[in-house]
Amino acid sequence: MNIANPTDLSTSQLTEEQEIYKENIIDHYKHPRNKKKLENATHKENGINPMCGDHITIYLIIKDNKIEEITFTGDGCAISQASVSLLTDELLGKDLDFAKKITDQNVYDLLGIPISHTRTKCALLSIKTVQKAINLNQ
Amino acid sequence: MNKLNSQKIKSDFPILNQKINRHDLVYLDNGATTQKPNAVINAISNYYSHDNSNTHRSVHELASRATIQYEHARTITAKFIGAKTEEIIFTSGTTDSLNKLVNSLKHQLKKGDEIVLTEMEHHSNIVPWQQVAKETGAVIKWIPITDDFRLDLTTISKLITTKTKILSLTHVSNVLGTINPVKEIIKEAKSINQNVIAIVDAAQSVPHISVNVTDLGCDFLAFSAHKAVGPMGVGVLFGKSQLLVNLEPNHTGGGMVLEVTKDNTTFNQAPYKFEAGTPNVAGAVGLAAALTYLSKLTMNAIEQQMHDLTVYGLEQLNTVHGLNIIGSKDAKNRAPVFSFTIKGMHPHDIGEILNSHGVAIRGGHHCAMPLFKRLKLNGASRASAYIYNSKEDIDQLIVAIKAAQKIFGVDK
Numbered sequence: 258m259n260i261a262n263p264t265d266l267s268t269s270q271l272t273e274e275q276e277i278y279k280e281n282i283i284d285h286y287k288h289p290r291n292k293k294k295l296e297n298a299t300h301k302e303n304g305i306n307p308m309c310g311d312h313i314t315i316y317l318i319i320k321d322n323k324i325e326e327i328t329f330t331g332d333g334c335a336i337s338q339a340s341v342s343l344l345t346d347e348l349l350g351k352d353l354d355f356a357k358k359i360t361d362q363n364v365y366d367l368l369g370i371p372i373s374h375t376r377t378k379c380a381l382l383s384i385k386t387v388q389k390a391i392n393l394n395q
Numbered sequence: 396m397n398k399l400n401s402q403k404i405k406s407d408f409p410i411l412n413q414k415i416n417r418h419d420l421v422y423l424d425n426g427a428t429t430q431k432p433n434a435v436i437n438a439i440s441n442y443y444s445h446d447n448s449n450t451h452r453s454v455h456e457l458a459s460r461a462t463i464q465y466e467h468a469r470t471i472t473a474k475f476i477g478a479k480t481e482e483i484i485f486t487s488g489t490t491d492s493l494n495k496l497v498n499s500l501k502h503q504l505k506k507g508d509e510i511v512l513t514e515m516e517h518h519s520n521i522v523p524w525q526q527v528a529k530e531t532g533a534v535i536k537w538i539p540i541t542d543d544f545r546l547d548l549t550t551i552s553k554l555i556t557t558k559t560k561i562l563s564l565t566h567v568s569n570v571l572g573t574i575n576p577v578k579e580i581i582k583e584a585k586s587i588n589q590n591v592i593a594i595v596d597a598a599q600s601v602p603h604i605s606v607n608v609t610d611l612g613c614d615f616l617a618f619s620a621h622k623a624v625g626p627m628g629v630g631v632l633f634g635k636s637q638l639l640v641n642l643e644p645n646h647t648g649g650g651m652v653l654e655v656t657k658d659n660t661t662f663n664q665a666p667y668k669f670e671a672g673t674p675n676v677a678g679a680v681g682l683a684a685a686l687t688y689l690s691k692l693t694m695n696a697i698e699q700q701m702h703d704l705t706v707y708g709l710e711q712l713n714t715v716h717g718l719n720i721i722g723s724k725d726a727k728n729r730a731p732v733f734s735f736t737i738k739g740m741h742p743h744d745i746g747e748i749l750n751s752h753g754v755a756i757r758g759g760h761h762c763a764m765p766l767f768k769r770l771k772l773n774g775a776s777r778a779s780a781y782i783y784n785s786k787e788d789i790d791q792l793i794v795a796i797k798a799a800q801k802i803f804g805v806d807k
């Protein structure tokens with residue numbers, strides 16, 4: 258430990274966490290895509306992780322089995338918010354079948370970072386909420 | 396007074412000698428649970444290696460040893476908090492102590508009776524009372540907190556009335572670190588209504604400051620071994636002997652009776668009537684070893700060390716740009732429990748990046764959701780220090796926080 262000069266430490270050891278928090282994740286967290294309310298949504302669903310307070314609302318406009326619009330509102334950790342930002346980008350304009358078939362692994366791949374056991378709930382809140390919205394309101 | 400040597404203390408705790416993500420482990424999650432010294436680990440291991448048996452039941456040598464050790468643990472615990480031996484009931488922890496107590500006291504509650512709690516309680520000192528209030532029609536009232544995260548003592552004279560049956564409050568807040576003037580509060584409450592039953596949640600105070608039940612003037616007090624370098628799964632409920640006499644046990648079965656017929660049962664006396672079933676003897680032995688370990692360091696020296704860490708921690712955290720301390724910035728009557736939020740970062744992300752630096756802290760609402768609602772916060776990070784932590788550990792915490800802020804671009 259370099260206690261005498263702590264600031265040196267912080268710069269020399271960034272690489273490890275940069276792995277976990279790639280710039281892309283931070284970018285989606287700080288500048289989320291598709292983050293707005295849709296007043297004329299055909300489908301809407303809330304998702305929450307009660308233990309950590311992550312919460313999102315998904316809005317969809319679905320026409321002829323196609324996702325014409327998908328947006329969200331919410332708040333939470335970088336992983337949960339980047340995940341939903343990335344996922345909405347991915348699903349825009351796609352068929353419902355495509356959305357239904359998205360797996361947990363697909364979401365991890367979208368995030369492109371290692372997700373530890375304790376963070377799986379954060380990472381998957383997005384897809385769980387989208388699939389609930391689609392399935393419940395059909 | 397002797398000063399603690401945190402480096403030497405650290406060497407008593409084998410778990411602390413490891414690397415996490417290639418960094419020396421800096422364990423700052425002591426509010427959740429503390430680590431265990433060799434003295435405790437060995438006491439439990441020795442008990443199971445040499446003396447294990449059920450207690451108070453058989454006449455053989457091992458049964459005698461187990462019984463003697465269990466009762467010796469009771470004596471050590473009683474001494475540690477200034478109680479009489481027969482006033483110590485072993486439970487599985489603070490939560491268990493409070494639940495047992497609340498469910499025994501509910502027979503004394505009726506519609507319109509008042510239960511006074513504070514806004515800084517842990518869920519374990521809220522939820523059982525809510526359940527009982529629903530059942531009995533009793534009403535819960537709350538001592539509010541001030542803008543300096545302390546109890547608003549000016550409200551007590553209004554909140555305590557002739558209808559008050561219960562005053563139950565935490566000694567040290569697990570979120571704010573505030574050390575409440577429990578003695579003065581109980582004194583004032585009892586001067587307004589001498590029948591008020593005063594209960595103290597000492598889960599966070601027993602590890603940090605010397606606690607004496609006689610001095611506090613409380614009727615009941617609860618704590619957990621695991622937050623005071625003892626094992627998990629064992630805790631204490633202290634009750635004044637004259638109150639335990641008339642208190643009905645709500646857990647019944649073997650080990651707590653004098654005579655059982657098909658129609659009726661005569662209970663044993665306190666504390667035994669509250670300890671139904673086979674007790675956690677190894678847990679009690681571990682607790683005794685823990686309290687003996689702390690006694691050797693002396694609670695006075697621990698208190699001083701905790702105060703020094705509080706001063707240093709507050710000073711250092713205050714220098715971090717964008718960091719908001721959730722708790723008083725005055726180290727007086729405050730434990731080294733540092734809850735904080737960082738602008739632009741969620742507690743989970745902070746915790747994860749700190750972990751990659753080997754620094755263990757907690758994030759979330761810390762089982763105190765009403766407090767977070769009052770503070771208008773969704774959650775916070777919490778670094779909580781204990782006897783093996785040094786100023787260097789705080790330095791490492793600050794380094795890791797700054798690194799996290801850099802990654803999120805909120806360091807300036």
Ligand SMILES: Cc1ncc(COP(=O)(O)O)c(C=O)c1O
Nearest residue numbers: 488489490517519569596598619
């Ligand atoms: C103030 C306070 N009260 C009660 C508890 C509950 O203790 P336990 O979980 O050991 O029953 C805790 C521990 O989290 C606490 O900090």
